[in-house]
Amino acid sequence: MATEENKNFAAGTGAKAAPHQAAYEGFVYLPLILGWLVPGAGHFLLGKWVRGSLLAASVLGMFVTGILMQGKLYSSAHDILEILGMAGDLGNGLLFFVSRLAGWGADQVLVTTADWGSRFIVVAGLLNVIAAVDAHNLRTGRKS
């Protein structure tokens, strides 16, 4: 038999979500989309300033470190590894597009640190996706 709390959880409207929903009513996927486009923005939207700042610093730090290490920004889809790399890079949201437009990052991996840098950029994108999903979970009340 489902309790009232379980019903609320399944519907994404648990009691824990009430304070957030009272503070922010709007499009339910906005924190997810905003969090993907700008690291930490999803949490900022929900008033989670400390968490958002730490997430933004981590994702930005990893991305910038990767760029400074002359990491490669994947931009083509020649083979499966390139496609996977690009999928990871796209997780950085606007950071990826701005970097492409500005011409940051290397086109080819020429030194050992550039290989590490490429991994840093890909992982920064994956971490940003995790952070954006966390913001979505906060918005729906799955997490407090």
Next chain:
Amino acid sequence: MSHFAAVLLFALFASTVFGITQRETPRRMVRYGLYCFALFVGSAIVLSWLMRLIAR
């Protein structure tokens, strides 16, 4: 940048995100973040020694 410095930076950033996103209370976030950081760095050191022994 040395390989170990890169490992430390990687572990720091990844552990921060894991801690915040995978736990609910601030205390548990910090503990889980430290746990992940220790696992990242510890496993890198252990694997490095293993590779050194294999290479000999």
